[in-house]
Amino acid sequence: MGIAFKDLIPGKEITIKELGGKTLVVDTYNLLYQFLSSIRSRDGSLLMDSKGHVTSHLVGLFSRVTNLMNQNLKLAFVFDGESPDLKKKERERRKSVKIKAQKEYEKAKSEENTDLMKKYASRTSRLTPEMVDDAKKLIGLLGLPIIQAPSEGEAQVSYMAKREGCYAVSQDYDSLLYASPNLVRNLSILGKRKKSDRLSYVTIKPEILNFADVLNGLTIDNDQLIVVAMLIGTDYNNGGIKGIGPKNALNLVKKHKKDFDTLFKEVKWDEFFDFPWTDVFDLFKNMPVEENYNLEWKTINTTKLKEFLLDHDFSEERINSTLEKLQKKEEGKKQKSIFDF
16 A cells, blocks of 8 residues: 655664564565565566576565574564455556556667666566465465455454554555554565665665554544545545645644544545545445464474475575574574573
């Protein structure tokens, strides 16, 4: 979704070490799209194995997840289910953007302009069922829990964070709309992220946003935060109300307090959208979630994990090196528990 909350909601910088020992529930689709966008060849093409299967997301997932496991983070992964009907228009819009980007990529390719090829290629990222299945298999072989959401992954992540005392992990601010107690952003061992629509990277640090602190800082409640997001634009009403930015949206909400009907009449919602504002608001408030899920961490299936990765042309040396680090980490934990006893 990527609601434009950055100017309204500052995060608090933290270190990976500060998250050690904590359980983090990850919005997996969000993570996979990051890998598909950023992990590519010099000409912008996706990494593939000798059989023609995309591996960019697997390369990112294996590296990122094992690094975080070595930092003593306890991870669980949520996968999106069926998108709400209101999101279909946004999906069509994104599809058209990707088609246009593909044409620009082909043009740049014919001109042998590798910079432009990489620029436009990153905008064509598409997550196929095969990629999702491979990601699930990799996560499962690492012994980490997988939770299938009935609908939006971030709603499920937030539900679990509220119920289990976990931390919600997402690159976007959306989890806050579902009242996640905490939101962790920029969870990157590499400490860098590709700039939007650029070929360079920016240094980043993990940051945490506490839901209660966010509301106190803005002096609004959860319902009002949802309305602010709707005015700016969400996946269910793309673009929001023309001419209304984050600060203006916040001022309007404070002006009208809880009289949302009057607020949306003032901004002429019906001139921008052919459905009532309550449809979007109710969707955020009542997004379906899976209540009966299982959080169980298992031992890494080393043999099958190596087979899976080798089948996708991963370097055996790299696999062994990574697994050795994880094994030493586990042995260290066992030794520590014995001395504690």
